[in-house]
Amino acid sequence: MPDRAPLHPPQFGVRVGVFDSGVGGLSILRALRAHLPHAALLYVADSANAPYGEKSEDFIIGRSLHIAAFLVSQGAQVLVVACNTATAAAVHALRQAHPHLPIVGIEPGVKPAVAASRLKKVGVMATPGTLASAKFARLVAAHEADAEIVLQPCPGLAAAIETGDLDSPTVRELVTTFTRPLKAAGVDTVVLGCTHYPFVAPLIVAEMGEGVQLVDTAEAVARHTTRLVQRVIKADDADDTLVASTGSEADVSLWTSASPAALGDIVHRWLGIGARAAALPS
Ligand code: DGL
Numbered sequence: 001m002p003d004r005a006p007l008h009p010p011q012f013g014v015r016v017g018v019f020d021s022g023v024g025g026l027s028i029l030r031a032l033r034a035h036l037p038h039a040a041l042l043y044v045a046d047s048a049n050a051p052y053g054e055k056s057e058d059f060i061i062g063r064s065l066h067i068a069a070f071l072v073s074q075g076a077q078v079l080v081v082a083c084n085t086a087t088a089a090a091v092h093a094l095r096q097a098h099p100h101l102p103i104v105g106i107e108p109g110v111k112p113a114v115a116a117s118r119l120k121k122v123g124v125m126a127t128p129g130t131l132a133s134a135k136f137a138r139l140v141a142a143h144e145a146d147a148e149i150v151l152q153p154c155p156g157l158a159a160a161i162e163t164g165d166l167d168s169p170t171v172r173e174l175v176t177t178f179t180r181p182l183k184a185a186g187v188d189t190v191v192l193g194c195t196h197y198p199f200v201a202p203l204i205v206a207e208m209g210e211g212v213q214l215v216d217t218a219e220a221v222a223r224h225t226t227r228l229v230q231r232v233i234k235a236d237d238a239d240d241t242l243v244a245s246t247g248s249e250a251d252v253s254l255w256t257s258a259s260p261a262a263l264g265d266i267v268h269r270w271l272g273i274g275a276r277a278a279a280l281p282s
Helices: 026-035 057-073 084-097 110-116 128-132 134-143 157-162 169-185 197-208 218-236 260-271
Strands: 015-020 040-045 078-081 121-126 148-153 189-192 213-215 251-256 276-279
Touching (some): 015 026, 015 057, 040 057, 057 078, 057 084, 134 148, 157 169, 157 197, 197 213, 260 276
Parallel strands (some): 189 213, 251 276
């Protein structure tokens, strides 16, 4: 039994590493911040190599291993792969490389969408890489008896969002193009199967109509991560392994393989956070 009362609130200073091909994982970071207000969140955007959805599996595995090693070197005690494409390609390799690190992978929310769909007609918007993966094929196979699942690859959409202009003609055109077949198929629920897409959710709703529900897994990922963080805290069982966090809101540090200034600007505009951004060591 500890002989002193805890000095800090739960999750104080626990370090959670988060990465994505670019800025899409900020939709996950936003939910993590709300669920883990006393954690230190370390975010890597591999924007120089985005989009992953049109890259080879070997390339994505290599980048994921490099970024995970960097986050661990910065003290990450839990890792969140805030990218459906990187999870599909690399989560297995990450778990092999870091057998003691709790790792949260993400996948398109097909299961909750099938449960929520009244008409049992679900659309999935995702990158070509996610939709072509064996992991995603298993996910669809597990649910296709319960609903019609319409798959919509969205090449170019993550890259267009990555520019930071959510209202550009290119973003608008791509959203129109990729929602058209889903509308024609009569789906009533659309899975946002890429972490970039929640940032254009209003455009997707405008195209699909108010009656359509969008399924985003950020909240579920944040809840699951919180459970893993609680386990880390119990395992540590001592304040001296925890690193000080500065305030009442999660302390966020950012790294990118592209422009730190551009990442800092997007994080400020999209999440309202003023955080330090630095170059990711190569
Ligand atoms: N945000 C990513 C995902 O969830 C990937 C986008 C990309 O780089 O293609 O799949």
